[in-house]
Amino acid sequence: MVTTVEYVRYRIAPDDQQAFEKAYAKASDALATAPECIDYELSHCQEEPDRYVLRIRWTSVEDHLQGFREGEHFPAFFAAIRPYVTAIEEMRHYLTTDVVGSGGADPSGQADARPVTDAKHAPDAPGTPTIHAWMGGDTALDRLTEVFYGHVREDPVLAPVFAGMDDEHPRHVARWLAEVFGGPSAYTADRGGHPHMASRHLGRGITEQQRRRWTDLLQDSADEVGLPADPEFRAVFLYYIEWGTRMAVLYSGGNPPPVDAADVPRWKWGQTPPWQPS
Ligand code: HEM
Missing domain, CATH: 1.10.490.10 (Globins)
Structure with a gap:
């Protein structure tokens, strides 16, 4: 299925990065409840640590630009991230192609x-x-x-x-x-x-x-x-x-896993998506 993916590339100075990530953690509340947003992810560049990429999957570009931007969740979202708007280098929507799949890594091996x-x-x-x-x-x-x-x-x-x-x-x-x-x-x-x-x-x-x-x-x-x-x-x-x-x-117990090994798990519906009358 073709999906709309928005990429927003930022350059954030080291001193501002903590506040920037905190602002996005706050802004993500609005994304988490917006029906137009499928999922989102903010990544930090390893080679050039002043670079960040925000990836948001939207139900469509119109749903993003009209539904979300003109909807009830946008004011809180924008209030949180407003200080970083001038740090944006690219903000574009992309459509996914047929080239998609999983790699050969065995998740259970990790x-x-x-x-x-x-x-x-x-x-x-x-x-x-x-x-x-x-x-x-x-x-x-x-x-x-x-x-x-x-x-x-x-x-x-x-x-x-x-x-x-x-x-x-x-x-x-x-x-x-x-x-x-x-x-x-x-x-x-x-x-x-x-x-x-x-x-x-x-x-x-x-x-x-x-x-x-x-x-x-x-x-x-x-x-x-x-x-x-x-x-x-x-x-x-x-x-x-x-x-x-x-x-x-x-x-x-006596041999606990490392406490800092992960983010909060995000549960999905998996095998049993909610039944909704069509
Ligand atoms: C799905 C299962 C569980 C979840 C989601 C959960 C969640 C949490 C969370 C979020 C905290 C920290 C709260 C904070 O921020 O201070 C916490 C603390 C704690 N949990 Fe759990 N927990 C689970 C299972 C259990 C079980 C099975 C027990 C014991 C039978 C337990 C005993 C405790 C205790 C004693 C604390 C510290 C409470 C305090 O001193 O205020 N938890 N838990």
Whole structure:
């Protein structure tokens, strides 16, 4: 399928690069919720470190220029990146050609590439709502984690593990889950991203019994707050939760994976895209 890809090339001085990346982490909230944006990626040049390339896949050039630019998400996006507009060297739309494919590298051979990142998940079809949007966005996630950690505090298996829990913990986990499920990158921008999340589990020695209770209570809470109950959503939700809790156990154990090895994983619908009447 032919797709519209926008490339924006920037030259950013070393002193401005941290602020630039932070600005884009903020701006990406708008991209993550814009129905015209399929996905995006900001890359930093290895040979010439003052160069960056932003790649955005749009549902069409018109959807970008009319839909997004004239829509509700653009003001926040532009406010974040406005200081860098003069640093743009090229901004163009390209159409993909038939030359596309995967390389010969074996992803499973990159054992240390854990935890998985986008690279292992095929993108959703254009126009598919994000999992985050499907489940009701940040409001639904806040409600979910509030109810869930309420149960955790009362649970004989989990209460001791969370005895020192910060009152803000439910909100932080909600922001993490939002990012995993294709919503805003607030956890990365404000909370330290994957390294912070992973390091919060180090040395905790989470047992299988605790892990299983965590997943059970989260699913009970999903029912209680009325998250969508369709098979496709619940399958992909549990896919992440099962993987995430098992990763938490690995991080909490004696030989944890490196905490800074990855970005926040971005879950896609995969085998079970949402069923929508045609
Ligand atoms: C999908 C599974 C999981 C996710 C997404 C998750 C998410 C998180 C996040 C984002 C934090 C850091 C919050 C912050 O920014 O401060 C955190 C901390 C923590 N997690 Fe997990 N976690 C998962 C599984 C588990 C499991 C299975 C346990 C134990 C049974 C656990 C125990 C803890 C504890 C004790 C903390 C520190 C809480 C505090 O002191 O405030 N996590 N988790």
